Amino acid sequence: MTTACPVAEWARHEAVWIGFPSHPELWLDDLAPARAEVVAFASAVHAHGHGEKVLLVAADGEAASAATRLAPFAEIVVEPFGDIWLRDTGPILLPRKRAGGFAFNGWGGKYDLPGDDTIARRLAEGRGRHFAAHHWVLEGGAIDGDGTGTVITTEQCLLNPNRNPGMSKAEIESLLASDLGFTRVVWLGEGLLNDHTDGHVDNLARFVGEGRVAIPEAAENDPNWQVYQHARRDAEASGLEVVTIPSPGRVLRDDEIVPASYMNFYIGNAAVVVPVYGAANDDAAVAAVQALFPTRKAVGLRADSILTGGGSFHCISQQIPG
Numbered sequence: 001m002t003t004a005c006p007v008a009e010w011a012r013h014e015a016v017w018i019g020f021p022s023h024p025e026l027w028l029d030d031l032a033p034a035r036a037e038v039v040a041f042a043s044a045v046h047a048h049g050h051g052e053k054v055l056l057v058a059a060d061g062e063a064a065s066a067a068t069r070l071a072p073f074a075e076i077v078v079e080p081f082g083d084i085w086l087r088d089t090g091p092i093l094l095p096r097k098r099a100g101g102f103a104f105n106g107w108g109g110k111y112d113l114p115g116d117d118t119i120a121r122r123l124a125e126g127r128g129r130h131f132a133a134h135h136w137v138l139e140g141g142a143i144d145g146d147g148t149g150t151v152i153t154t155e156q157c158l159l160n161p162n163r164n165p166g167m168s169k170a171e172i173e174s175l176l177a178s179d180l181g182f183t184r185v186v187w188l189g190e191g192l193l194n195d196h197t198d199g200h201v202d203n204l205a206r207f208v209g210e211g212r213v214a215i216p217e218a219a220e221n222d223p224n225w226q227v228y229q230h231a232r233r234d235a236e237a238s239g240l241e242v243v244t245i246p247s248p249g250r251v252l253r254d255d256e257i258v259p260a261s262y263m264n265f266y267i268g269n270a271a272v273v274v275p276v277y278g279a280a281n282d283d284a285a286v287a288a289v290q291a292l293f294p295t296r297k298a299v300g301l302r303a304d305s306i307l308t309g310g311g312s313f314h315c316i317s318q319q320i321p322g
Contacts, residue, residue, distance in 0.1 A: 004095040005181035008147030008207065009267040010293070012322040015053035016268065017077070017123060018042050019084025019316045020067045022059035026083060026309070033305035038084070039070045041266070041313050044273045044299045046073050051270035052319075057086060057123070059115070079122050082113020085311055087202070088139035089116045090318040091124035091131065092180065099124035099131050100179055102138040107197050108162030127320060134179045137163040141200040141315055143176070146207040149183035151176060152235070156190045156199030163198075186238045188231045193223045195259040202314050203261040205231050208292045212241045216263060219249030219281055223257050245288045248279035253308065264303075264312035265289060268319075272296050275303035275312040 018041065021027050021034045042054045054074040058064040064078045081089065088107070091099035101120035106112040124131040142158055145151040157163070158172055169187070176182040191199020204227065208214045215232050218225035228247065235242050251260035262285040265274040272293045276282035282300055290298035303312045 003178065003181035005147070005149050005151075005183070006092060006094055006145055007321050008145065008210070009319060010208075011147065013052040013269050013319045014322040015055050015320045016045060016266075017055045017057050017086050017090055017318045017320070018045070019081070019086045020056045020058045020063055021084055021309075022063035022081070023083065030305040030308045034309065035066060035070060037301065037303055037306050038316065040301050041273055041303075041316075042071055042074055044271050044301060045266065045268040045317075047268070047270035047297075049073075051268050057081065057084075077123070077126070079119060079126070080115040081119045082111070082116035083309065084316045085141075085309075086119070086123075086318045087141045087311075087315045088197070089119050090140065091120040091129065092140055093124075093129065093319070093321055094181070095321075097129055099129040100134060101131060102134050103136055104139070105137050105163070107139065108160060110196055123318075132179075134175070136167070136175055139197065139200065140318065141197060141202045141311075143180075144201050144205070144207050145182060146210050146212070148210050149181065150186060150211065151180075151182040151184070152186045152188060152201050152205055152207070152213060154188045154191050154199040154201050154204065157197065157201070160198050186235065186240060188234050190227050190230065192227060192259040192261060194257055196310050203259055203263055204228075205235065206263050206265070208243065211239070212243065214243050214245050214263065214292065216247035216261065217244040219247045222247055222249045243292065246281035246284045248277050248281055248285070251277050251279060253304075258307060260307060261312070262289070264314040266313045266317050267293065268296070270296060272298045273313050274298060274300045275307075276300040277302070277304060277307070
């Protein structure tokens, strides 16, 4: 039987898992503000009951108590994990109540945290999904599909020797087909500068319709201007329609360039939540996303503290299709 590919993110969701910051030793002074940003994101997705059910995933009792207090609208799920990046460590949901899980090696051996390699199975089986374990390394943020069988990814990540050493492009395409049902792989090149995920595509390019992909338009003094140019070239050469969203440009934290991106938005039932950073293009980016999703409300929310951990709203969430 041919595996049916994941539905597009804009399809109806039954619920969404969102990771809740749970480990003070990882977040330090950013723990409380990161929790506040996560709760604001979860609230926007819930949309006073007009969006989808929010499942806040807490790693322990203390975090669960804090989540209950801060987000009374959410259902709290207590499952041990290393950190909140459930897009990468959680299951990938498939049609017919199935879920796929993949080997996880801490983004190429960078962050080996207890629980991250088993959270996918525990979450999937907790929602009554038939779970299939696949024994090659793949993070959910490394791929983005349009629901028709087409998936985009970056060579920097999926061909990185710190993931599946020795595996060829053809072999990875074959596994994406057999395990997730993707029939066409569009390869982009590099991801954002200083992205410790080694170029996850959900910071660079996102499907916003069937065969239609959004890519940033470089801002002045943008450290990723060539990355965006090359991504657009590759996407258009593959026959995809490209639309652009402004880039936040050069965003610094402690004098270091960080991989801030408006592309890490989450497409919910009622809202599309866009991370913003106090950059000049924040409002323009939210307006551009609103134009792409006219039946949903585009909401811009600050994600500065979450970004200290390396990601944003899309990275901490994993939707459950309805």
